Amino acid sequence: MSRPVLLPALLLGGIAVICGGTGAWAQANGNGRALAPGVKVEVAPAPGSGPAPTAGKLDETALRYYARIGDGERLEAEIARLRALDPSWEPPKDLFAPQPTAAGVDESPFWTLLSAGKVAEARAAIAEQRRKSPAWQPSEKLLQELDLAESAGRIRSASDTKRWQDVVDAAAANPEAVACNRLDNAWRLAEAYAELKQTDRAFETYKTIVTTCPKAKERRDTLFKASRYLGPDRLRELAALGSTANPATGEDYSTVRAAEAELETGRLLERLGSAKPGALSGSDLSRVQGIIRDKQDADGAIALGWYFQKQKNYAEAQSWFSQANGWAPSDKAAEGLVLAYNGLGEKAQARAAAAPWKGKSSRVDQALKAVDPPRGPAGPAGRSAPQGPSELDRALARHDFAGCLAIIRGSIAKSGPTAALLQQRGWCLLELKRPSEAEAAFAEAQVLAAREPAKGGASAAGKGADRNPAAGLPQAATPAQENAYGQAIARMATGDVTGLTRDLPRANMTPAQKAEIRASLIATEAGRALEDKRYHDVLRLLDARKELAPEPRNLGILRGWALYNLMRYDEAYVQFKTIDDRLSTEESREGVSTAWKTIYHDW
Helix, strand or coil, X not given: CCCCCCCCHHHHCCCCCCCCCHHHHCCEECCEEEEECCEEEECCCCCCCCCXXXXXXXXXXXXXXXXXXXXXXXXXXXXXXXXXXXXXXXXXXXXCCCCCCCCCCCCHHXXXXXXXXXXXXXXXXXXXXXXXXXXXXXXXXXXXXXXXXXXXXXXXXXXXXXXXXXXXXXXXXXXXXXXXXHHHHHHHHHHHHHHXXXXXXXXXXXXXXXXHXXXXXXXXXXXXXXXXXXXXXXXXXHHXXXXXXXXXXXXXXXXXXXXXXXXXXXXXXXXXXXXXXXCCCHHHHHHHHHHHHHHCCHHHHHHHHHHHHHCCCHHHHHHHHHHHHHHXXXXXXXXXXXXXXXXXXXXXXXXXXXXXXXXXXXXXXXXXXXXXXXXXXXXXCCCCCCCCCCHHHHHHHCCCHHHHHHHHHHHHHHHCCCHHHHHHHHHHHHHCCCHHHHHXXXXXXXXXXXXXXXXXXXXXXXXXXXXXXXXXXXXXXXXXXXXXXXXXXXXXXXXXXXXXHHHHHHCCCCHHHHHHHHHHHHHHHHHHXXXXXXXXXXXXXXXXXXXXXXXXXXXXXXXXXXXXXXXXXXXXXXXXXXXXXXCCCHHHHHHHHHHHHHHHCCC
């Protein structure tokens, strides 16, 4: 199957903190610790025992356990839950202080099992403890959390096996299992409604999430999830609510609006896939051009270039391919430039555009054959030509990813789905910037791949590597590994960096695939570190990434600015100059000029 390497936009786009909520509670701040936006707990100057729980007092058992083990995300959720029960309640000052073991039974082992997801083992351990200590009763909070964990498990199990009504029933039996602190379950409930064709209920579920869950990232991710099932008008309504309703201190809801713009861009770019003039109205075309310019979206500019190229409007195509190459030089942009210049009859310019990539990129070398066709002996007269590429191959070759989806839909309607077709659908959806749908396509491909018999030991990934040498994956990757890899890229595109980091060690991928994903996760964190002005962290992260993969141009620029902001001007100048010497762009020239002027006070 033909697919991208890692989408370039994933390296620095959609930047998220790798550790998610867990970093918030542990961040020292004077004599207190920040637990959540607007929440600060004073820490007692010396460890204290604290008073024993009294009648009518909120049960802080879980709160203290999460504080002790450092589970920041659950700690923040528990604080929000307790405040909802009693708005006057404040987190205890001795929350992080060691607590004496109360007379009776220490519940820590049961909480440890529960936190590890071992609900049945926790139940068994409690039963054994009650056998040993008949007078002992587990805390009400522990029993509630066990019930919640079991409900959440039923929801996940039913969702994974597409038993949609069972998802709805399990959520109805325990609504707290689909609260904001268990957001994945809430998403699964909305998906179940949508799959049951209860679109209004799906919309109401998504609406509840974006108006009640406080974190901007949660609202943004919900918009991407909803895009699989809701039309543009309802998505716009969700975005409007998610960016304004019940704002929480310290949250930037502009990311919700940005997500809406990304989805709108994706829809418009898909429509660019038609080569017929007028595929987009003038207003739609103007809108997508404006979005791409505002975001300096190199992938979007390339898509526009192919839109005009297929209409033989080579001048406009050349303009957009050049724009893409200026924002983020790549062999994809160079390939388009070569073919656009060739269409204009400017062969020298085409060769110049190819020069930085010649011999290094198969796609650019192939494009050069259109400029200077290879000479060879003609075949014997009358010999039938070998069968040409399939309709799907031709669509992929001309970067017609919307056409790819249409062809796959037709094939599935005619002969039924296959793992290979669904996998290719995932890659085309990623190219069209529809990562949530891509993730679902790879998941469906995974299910089908497990049912289909192996064909001569050749995997879809191997075939894809044969057809797309730039892909970079070893041919030994199995279909399951290729699908897991595709899902990982899609999750990164939706911003699920925290979850992906957590799941990566257990993911069924080849070492090379894991290394590639890990390198991109580190790059994402490095980008956030630069935004946060943590320049030493930028260098530390980039050094760690270099152990996994060569440093690409955009991260080299990032390194240069980190050095510059650490006042290591000479090193920054050398960094920028080295990049500029390889391929000079506005970005690299700005770095060289700024560092030079700072060193020599040449302002």
